[in-house]
Amino acid sequence: MADPASSHAPIPQGATAALVFADGHVAYGRGFGAVGEAVGELCFNTSMTGYQEVMTDPSYAGQVVCFTFPHIGNVGTNEEDVEGKVDSALGCIVREDVTDPSNFRAMGDFPEWMAAKGKIGIAGLDTRALTRRIRIQGAPNVVIAHDPGGKFDIDALVAKAAGWSGLEGLDLAKGVSRKGHEGWNGGHWVLGEGYGAPSGEGRPHVVAIDYGAKDNIFRNLVRAGARVTVVPAETGYDEIMGLKPDGVFLSNGPGDPAATGIYAVPVIKALLDADVPLFGICLGHQMLALAAGAKTGKMFQGHRGANHPVQRVGGNWGETEGLVEITSMNHGFAVDGDTLPEGVVETHKSLFDGTNCGIAITGKKAFGVQYHPEASPGPQDSFYLFEKFVGALR
Numbered sequence: 001m002a003d004p005a006s007s008h009a010p011i012p013q014g015a016t017a018a019l020v021f022a023d024g025h026v027a028y029g030r031g032f033g034a035v036g037e038a039v040g041e042l043c044f045n046t047s048m049t050g051y052q053e054v055m056t057d058p059s060y061a062g063q064v065v066c067f068t069f070p071h072i073g074n075v076g077t078n079e080e081d082v083e084g085k086v087d088s089a090l091g092c093i094v095r096e097d098v099t100d101p102s103n104f105r106a107m108g109d110f111p112e113w114m115a116a117k118g119k120i121g122i123a124g125l126d127t128r129a130l131t132r133r134i135r136i137q138g139a140p141n142v143v144i145a146h147d148p149g150g151k152f153d154i155d156a157l158v159a160k161a162a163g164w165s166g167l168e169g170l171d172l173a174k175g176v177s178r179k180g181h182e183g184w185n186g187g188h189w190v191l192g193e194g195y196g197a198p199s200g201e202g203r204p205h206v207v208a209i210d211y212g213a214k215d216n217i218f219r220n221l222v223r224a225g226a227r228v229t230v231v232p233a234e235t236g237y238d239e240i241m242g243l244k245p246d247g248v249f250l251s252n253g254p255g256d257p258a259a260t261g262i263y264a265v266p267v268i269k270a271l272l273d274a275d276v277p278l279f280g281i282c283l284g285h286q287m288l289a290l291a292a293g294a295k296t297g298k299m300f301q302g303h304r305g306a307n308h309p310v311q312r313v314g315g316n317w318g319e320t321e322g323l324v325e326i327t328s329m330n331h332g333f334a335v336d337g338d339t340l341p342e343g344v345v346e347t348h349k350s351l352f353d354g355t356n357c358g359i360a361i362t363g364k365k366a367f368g369v370q371y372h373p374e375a376s377p378g379p380q381d382s383f384y385l386f387e388k389f390v391g392a393l394r
Ligand SMILES: NC(=O)CC[C@H](N)C(=O)O
Pocket: 059, 251, 252, 253, 254, 255, 256, 257, 281, 282, 283, 284, 330, 331, 332, 333, 334
């Protein structure tokens, strides 16, 4: 029987998980992974493969991922497809129940792996309806809750979702960044061989600022020929210059670029003024744009998936002007292309909605892209960006 004190419908029999929206909407399903509850923003991801990489990408901190692909978890988990060992997605929503893993690389079972990582899963929800809801209403704040006993205080969960301040204005990078300097050695992954070791003398030195980086970025920098030192998000200009970088890389990361920018942008601006070559990806791209004088803002709904078309624009591409790259994306904030000051050229834009996807600073070796050229998951059309950056440092 429904609780007379609650305006909500009774909890359906067999429900062990609930997705509770700030506006009072509730969707029930079958819980897996960790038991408990978490509050964050709900987003959807359209990738058909790579759920383990998505669930370990630190840029998803503070978010719950609704996978539009219906069969998630069926190739299990392994030790290699990990993008970060820090906090990342709070949990995920999947259409079908997770089946036993069937893949020669599987070392573990997805629900057990989720539980070990403290991530909550809900299976059996109408992920198409959820995705439509996000597309129509924008990204909502939600609580994801899992209780094997099926007991939920819905009023309290609605209040928790409604009381969360949201991603806007949040700096999450400090919480997911490495705490000390770290040399990076692993290169490109090859089936049966794992992550290769870097080779070759005289590799240019890239100092990579970790705002919540995906490890595949560092692997790609190594693959392109760099020697990489990773440093924490709050590392200052003098400490960076003390490492004698040939170039500085600005990583992806969670949260609002404007909030993270309070401590990161002055450092990036000083590097820019000193003509240090810079390459930024996603959050790093957004903060490079802020340092150059542009503005960023929250998108009505973000871009998350492995098939986003991005076009080369801006007049400096020669024969490849207009070429389309199919890219991996994960962002909910964007650089406002109308605010690019003189001396900042738009180099790429989204063919889905025209938003800015790349900038270059005129007269400097400094550029950034909104998308993820390191893929993982996703296509590798854009590896040339790592070669372009590392090549410019030689
Ligand atoms: N992948 C990222 O670096 C994401 C950047 C930023 N947190 C956003 O959501 O737009």
